[in-house]
Amino acid sequence: MVRTPQPGTHSSTDHDPDTPQYEAGAGGWGSLRGVARIFAEARSSPEALRILAGQNKPKGMMCTSCAWAKPAKPHTFEFCENGAKATLWELDQRRADAEFWQSHTLSELRRLHDHDLEKAGRLTDPLRYDPESDRYLPVSWDEAYDEIGRELRALDPTEAVFYSCGHAGLEAAFLFALFARAMGHQNLPQSSNMCHETTSVNLLKYLGSPVGTCTLEDFDHCDAIFFFGQNTGSSSPRFLHVLKDVVDRGGRIVTFNPLRERGLVEFVDPQNLSQMATGRSTPISEEYYQVRPGGDVAVMAGLMKCVLAAEDAGPGTVLDHDFIATETTGYAEAEAAVRAMDWADIEHHSGLTREMIEQAGRIYLSSNRVIGIYGMGLTQHVNGWLNLGMLCNLLLMRGNVGKLGAGVSPVRGHSNVQGQRTVGVGEKSAHMPADKLRELFGIEPPTDDGLNAVHACEALLEGRMKALVTLGGNLVRALPDRTRMEAAWPRLRLTVNIATKPNRSHLVPGQVAYLLPCLGRTDRDVQETGAQAVSMEDSLSNIYGSIGPAKPPGDNVRSEVAIVAGIAKATLPRNPNLRWDDWTADYGRIRDLIAEMFPDDFADFNARMFQPGGFYRGNSARDRVWKTESGRAEFTTPTTLTALGETPDGQDVMTLITLRSNDQFNTTIYGFSDRLRGLEGDRDILLINRDEMSRLGLDEGQPVSLVCAIDDGHERRVDDLKVTPYDIPAGCVGGYYPELNPLVPLGYHERNSQTPAYRGTPVRVVP
Known part of the structure; x- marks a missing residue:
């Protein structure tokens, strides 16, 4: 087992003074200086400031970084340090053009740090890898499409993998998913596979919804928020405004995280003149407990024991008995398992004392409406399923799902990672209904599940994967076991990377390799019918339209929609129902298709896409409609007190x-x-x-x-x-x-x- 020393060595309020820390709160002048540095490094123009002023506002450009919600009544500046950096990074005035690639071999570029490689600037020309010179050389778009199409047609469809990061809008993502299924496969791994897929799979089992149940309105009414494994200050700083509002009106925040992250300790609002002038910060977490990695299961078991002890002391006054009886199943088994757990074992695995957990329990018990927030600290574990199951257990015990001011709310990373799954980017047939594919496009979709990211890597190592088309992202760098993966990458017959900037994945080409420059979300996208908008979904299930205002980095750069459609048209046999040219000319036609494919989520899509605050696509669990196997919310019976997997023995x-x-x-x-x-x-x-x-x-x-x-x-x-x-x-x-x-x-x-x-x-x- 991994070494687990005695609990209670960390204070719930103080940082170890003998180790580095940031003395100020998150936000404040430090945040502004961080943005200013990137503004200078990216050689940004005054246009960048105008874009930031409209970012995350109706008819503006939606942020390319995190997936936090955009309020209907935005702040004066509705962007954060992280979002501003992402925008300025994409608006970089430098160019990784054809001359850049002809001046450097890939062997030379591999010696650069990833940071310096991306600082080469925006891609401007379609490129084909030349093994003899070890360089990417310019190629026409027609040549690129034709050869990529020939290579894909030469394969068994199941030997191809189409990967998407969370950047592309719903329009390009929908066409990407449609292309794969029309070709005959569902090998559609996505960046979610590396972060929140634990949510998509397990929350669906427990609550019948693959996404969180909260909306922004819930944060106006909650009494307490319990945080697990999420670093708001760096990952989603705009969320800090919401947390500050919760604290200002008397809400209580309790955090469990191995490191004391400043955003959840204190926050200086950059839009509050008084706080900026005085440096006065708002304390965020009332209690902050440095739980050991994997110890969240034990923490929540302890909190459940606190709830049960209070119910024992006052029967009928603590548990929501009506809710448990009418809306849930499995409670008795979960209760028995938790009652049988020993406090000494809970302390051992959590790294916290019983007193610490009981103090958090008193806050939970004193709060009628509680939101459970979590990030990848909860999902990226062997027993992540149990982490999530125990959090749901804790909330369900007191009816804290499906009522105003309460619920479970994962904070997603990439800006459209949730939305891409909603419109069909995923390896299962359920992600894009087969009956609709037959009805709308006259294609017979595959029935076998495809490959997620890990299964695609296994297929690569075993020689079953021959082609990889990536819609954004830096997959080689993002994957686990990177040394083995990077060594295997050149075995691929075909690699196609659709990207805005060079990254490490582009330096590991297959035998035939293309690097295709695409517009970013900041860029103006003009097609045959005029200027186009794209759309995305936030982590609270709201859909927004986005308009890019910036001049594109070059005349030879194409949109993600145009590139996906161009490759699909060159690959697939002619089908009058697959109107790639029409869809490229007018993205509104794609949104009409999305509304036909997913009517419950996207009715009147085009009419609603610029609604302030986005339009809410709904959530069955929020309405206490449980689309689970049992038809009820399901309690999880814990089988262990740690989220860690089986590990070797040894004190080292x-x-x-x-x-x-x-x-x-x-x-x-x-x-x-x-x-x-x-x-x-x-x-x-x-x-x-x-x-x-x-x-x-x-x-x-x-x-x-x-x-x-x-x-x-x-x-x-x-x-x-x-x-x-x-x-x-x-x-x-x-x-x-x-x-x-x-x-x-x-x-x-x-x-x-x-x-x-x-x-x-x-x-x-x-x-």
């Missing part, structure tokens, strides 16, 4: 948590400042607390290697990490994603969804 085995810095978004590295953690200048670091440093005989600044402790015949190792003391629980170490992805085995993933266990991999530190 630690649990690895991979982290994003304040200066990155997913695999995009904007710079080398992790300001909100008090860390600057280096990403090749290993975070560990001072007691563990002493126990392992490590010195500050010492170079070490990190080795995966899972013995499956493959060595996984990352060298030259600098030991950095940090306020982090005993028994674990932290380091940056994606640099430490090579340590996570492909087969070490969440049980039901195959989400990689990036937040709970066993490792050893090697001096």
Whole structure:
């Protein structure tokens, strides 16, 4: 087992003063300085400021970073540090044009840091890889489409994989999913496979909804919010305004997270003149508990025991008996399992004392309306299913699902990752109804489930995957087991990357490889019928239209819709129902198709897409309509007190948590400042607390290697990490994603969804 020292070594309120930290609150002047630096580095123009002024507002450009909601009554500036960086990064005035690629071999470019590679600027020309010169060379769009089509037609359809990151709008995503099924496969992995697929699979089982149940209105009425494994200050800073409002009206926030993230400690509102002038911050979390990685199951078991103890003391006054009896199933089994759990075991696995958990329990019991918020700290575990099941259990006990001011709410990462799944990007037939495909397009869709990201990687290693078309993203960098994946990538017969900027995945070409430049969301998109808008869905199930106002980076850059349609037209046999040219000419026609395919979600799509605050597509669980196998909300019976998987024995085995810095978004590295953690200048670091440093005989600044402790015949190792003391629980170490992805085995993933266990991999530190 991974080492789990005695609990209670961390205060619920104080940071370890002997390790780095950021002294100010999230937001404030630090946030403005961070945006200003990227503004200068991207050589931004005054037009960029005008775009930011309209960002996330009706008829404006919707943010390309996180999927947090856009309010109907926006703030003066409805963007955050993270969103501004993403916009400015896409508006970069530099150009990775044909001359750039002719001047550099791929071997030379591989020596660049990922940050410096993307700083080459926007892609401007379609390119084909030339193995003899080891360079990408310019090619016409027609030549690219024709050869890609020939290569795809030469394959068994199931040998092709179409991957999509969460950037593309609903229109391009819908065509991408339609193209795959018309070709004859459902190999449609998506960035969700690496982050929140645990939600999509398991929440569907527990509540009958694959997405969270809350809307923005719920945050106006909740009494308390319980946070698990989410770093709001870096990942979704606009959410901090909502949290500040909750605290200002007397709401209570309790956080469980291994690291003390500044956004959930305190916040200085950049749009509050008084706070900016005085530096006065708003405290966010009333209690902040540094739970051990994987210990959330134990925490929630302890909270459930608190609820049961209160019910025992006052029968009929605590549990929502009517709700449990009429709306749920499985309660008795879950209750019996939790009652049988011992507090000593709960303390052991959580790293918290009983007193800490009981204090959090008192807050939960005093609150009539509670929202459970979580991020990838809850989903990226082998037993992520149980993390999520226990959170649902806790909420269901008191009827905190399907009523105003309460519910479960995952905070999604990429801006349209949830929406792409809604319109069919997924490996299952249920993601795009077969009857509609027959009716609307006259195609016989595949019936076998396709490949998600992990299964696609397994197919690559086994030689069953021959072609990969990626709609955005940096898949080579995002995947687990990266060393093995990167070595296998050149075996692919065909790789096609549709992208705005160069990234590491483009430097690992297949035998035939294309790099195709696409418009970003900031760019003006003009087609045959005029200027076009695209749309996306936030993590609260609202749909928004987005209009890009910026001049495109080059005359030879095409939209994602146009590129997907162009490849599809060159690949598929002629079908008068597949009107690729018409759809490219007018995206409104695509939205009409989406409304026909998914009428319950997208009725009157075109008419509603610019509604302030978006239009809500609904959520059955919010209405207490449980589309589960039982027809009720389902309690989960816990089988263990940890979300970690089976791991080797040994006092030297630690649990690895991979982290994003304040200066990155997913695999995009904007710079080398992790300001909100008090860390600057280096990403090749290993975070560990001072007691563990002493126990392992490590010195500050010492170079070490990190080795995966899972013995499956493959060595996984990352060298030259600098030991950095940090306020982090005993028994674990932290380091940056994606640099430490090579340590996570492909087969070490969440049980039901195959989400990689990036937040709970066993490792050893090697001096």
